[in-house]
Amino acid sequence: MKDMLEQKIPASCLKVAEFSDKQQYTEATFWEKLRVRIHILRCKHCYTYHDKNEQLTALIKKHEFKLLSRSEKEDIKAKLNL
Amino acid sequence: MSKLDLQPELWVDKYGDYFFYYALSKVNDRETAKDIVSETFLAGLKSKANFEGRSSEKTWLSSILNRKIVDYYRKINSNKGKAEVKIDYTNQDQDGSWLEEQVSSSDSAENQIENKELGEAILSCLEHINPKHAEIFKMKTMQDYDNDVICKDMGITSSNLWVIIHRARIALASCLDNSWFKT
Numbered sequence: 013m014k015d016m017l018e019q020k021i022p023a024s025c026l027k028v029a030e031f032s033d034k035q036q037y038t039e040a041t042f043w044e045k046l047r048v049r050i051h052i053l054r055c056k057h058c059y060t061y062h063d064k065n066e067q068l069t070a071l072i073k074k075h076e077f078k079l080l081s082r083s084e085k086e087d088i089k090a091k092l093n094l
Numbered sequence: 095m096s097k098l099d100l101q102p103e104l105w106v107d108k109y110g111d112y113f114f115y116y117a118l119s120k121v122n123d124r125e126t127a128k129d130i131v132s133e134t135f136l137a138g139l140k141s142k143a144n145f146e147g148r149s150s151e152k153t154w155l156s157s158i159l160n161r162k163i164v165d166y167y168r169k170i171n172s173n174k175g176k177a178e179v180k181i182d183y184t185n186q187d188q189d190g191s192w193l194e195e196q197v198s199s200s201d202s203a204e205n206q207i208e209n210k211e212l213g214e215a216i217l218s219c220l221e222h223i224n225p226k227h228a229e230i231f232k233m234k235t236m237q238d239y240d241n242d243v244i245c246k247d248m249g250i251t252s253s254n255l256w257v258i259i260h261r262a263r264i265a266l267a268s269c270l271d272n273s274w275f276k277t
Contacts, residue, residue: 033260037234039241068267075213077236078118079111080128082229082247088132089106092139 024051025058032062036069100142100151105135107225109152111232112217113159119210120163130166134159152221219269223262230255231262 021029028051031044040048052059080088101108113134117127137158145154220228230248233239234255239247245255 029260030256033256033263064267065263068263072235075209077213078115079232079236080114084128085106085110088110088135091132092135094103
């Protein structure tokens with residue numbers, strides 16, 4: 013899954029990549045999702061990207077991450093005088 | 095191997111989440127885990143002159159973290175008589191079923207280990223990308239912050255946010271490719 017932004021990729025594919033990303037966070041509209049579905053039928057590159065994107069989402073969702081919040085990190089930095 | 099330089103100013107952003115996650119899995123208490131992580135960084139800062147550069151910065155800090163976790167358990171175990179096991183059974187009919195409940199827990203030990211490894215693998219992969227991008231990705235994907243909050247806190251526009259998320263997802267997918275994706 014190479015960086016689509018850094019290659020000479022058609023604008024339509026870049027847009028579909030963005031919609032695919034939004035879809036992973038349930039922020040894509042109905043039309044954006046439809047555009048992804050239609051586009052990946054004829055574009056192997058985007059199909060691979062979308063497929064990997066979905067797999068990545070599933071993998072991350074398998075796990076409940078307990079991380080430090082921004083303020084907790086700032087507290088630690090303050091303790092360290094950094 | 096050439097001597098590596100320490101970058102203490104990046105420690106919290108780069109390793110904070112991984113160390114916190116690791117410490118939390120060992121001590122099961124958020125505040126304690128947070129204290130252990132800050133003590134680790136503090137000890138690292140104090141002893142940075144001893145860093146010989148024969149291992150990576152992360153490996154060196156991890157060994158300090160492990161010592162801090164051992165110290166924590168030594169300290170609580172030395173408080174003799176204070177340890178207690180809380181079991182909430184109120185009637186005699188339930189006596190003895192505690193062990194069975196633990197064994198029949200829906201999340202098997204194997205799943206728990208795989209999940210812990212997965213979490214560590216994901217956080218490790220995120221250490222290799224721009225720390226600001228990793229932070230944005232974590233806020234969006236793992237901590238469910240609103241887009242507006244992320245953009246405001248990190249000083250980026252909404253379209254920048256999606257570009258950063260896109261790049262982080264690509265970097266993460268390629269890092270996890272061999273070990274976690276079954277294609």
